[in-house]
Amino acid sequence: MKIAVLPGDGIGPEIVRQATKVLERLRADGLPVEVETASIGGAGYDADGDPLPAKTLDVARAADAIVLGAVGGPRYDTLPRAMRPEQGLLRIRKELGLFTNLRPAMVYEELASASSLKPELVSGLDIMILRELTGDIYFGQPRGRRTNDAGEREGFDTMRYSESEIARIARVGFEIARKRSRRLCSVDKANVLDTSILWREVVTEVGRDFPDVELSHMYVDNAAMQLVRAPKQFDVILTGNMFGDILSDEASMLTGSIGMLPSASLDAQGKGLYEPIHGSAPDIAGRDVANPLATILSLGMMMRYTFDNEEAAARIERAVARVLQDGRRTGDIAGPGATPIGTEAMGDAVVAALADAAHR
Ligand code: IPM
Ligand code: MG
DSSP, rough: OEEEEESSSTTHHHHHHHHHHHHHHHTTOOOOOOOOOOOHHHHHHHHHSSOOHHHHHHHHHHHSSSEEOOOOGGGTTTSSSSGGGGHHHHHHHTTTOOOEEEEEOOGGGGGGGSSSSOHHHHOOOOOEEEESOOOOGGTTTSSSEEEOOOEEEEEOOOOOOHHHHHHHHHHHHHHHHTTSSSSEEEOOTTOHHHHHHHHHHHHHHHHEEEEEEEEEEEEHHHHHHHHHOGGGGEEEEOOOOHHHHHHHHHHHHHHHHGGGGGGEETTTOOEEEEEEESSOOOTTTTTTTOOOHHHHHHHHHHHTTOOOOOOHHHHHHHHHHHHHTTOOOOOHHHHTTTTOHHHHHEEEEEEEEEEETTTT
């Protein structure tokens, strides 16, 4: 298991350190884990003048899987776009062909009251958001700035999807739905956008190969509303890059904290990059208060999706469930009255729980 570790910026290094402890524990228990660390984002820019240094890309290519913390910070906000930390992340996704982005939103019973929605609306929630990750307005050309005929500055981007890009992510969506409740909701803006009209057409065509899966379509504005009105109506949500970015942040709040949500970004062969869906949170960086659970849960997804090791995946997930049952909380999920523990202590608690989880 060759794993590239890319801590990144802000809280990235401290949360990734907790994930590394978990990997060390798994190695001590006999998994053939090998780790190599490299820089990305602002850290890449500081070290090599590039948010995705060539040697980082080499390390990532050579690895079976990658764990990433987060990128970005106010220090880099004024750099030209190509040098900004976010470009490191977007480029590694594109370079490695990681077009499938899985963002599960699951509510732990212990945390149902930490959600900003009423506990009964979210209790038992288990949604899978499937976001296309290498196309759409994020990568469409042309894009840029120009001066228009009126002599004004103008910014422009291109929303674009080809048929094959839509079909391959749709197929992943139907396959996932097959393993869950056999319901797939495709989200678009087909009442306005040509890109979305094609999206809906192609998803419908692919659906003919999956007659056992019930396909529905929803406009993204309605989906955003339904997610906070009655989120349990959803099982698998399939959507494009930008709508998926927005809806997955929204869905994270159903679960209590964005600090709980892992993600997997996969290529066609199952190689993957695993990262929390939250950002680098520069305001709390270095203070030992960040929640490392999303990153640790991302390792669980890594064991499942890249290494096909369900036992290790379940063991990590049980360990996280266990520390929550034991009442361990970082500040973001503590709720009134609870005494939060720090990032390191949470990492240690999960490592300790892993020892137990091995024998169940
Ligand atoms: C995410 C993030 C990234 C994205 C940023 C950091 C480029 O918000 O992974 O959701 O927009 O994809
Ligand atoms: Mg996002």
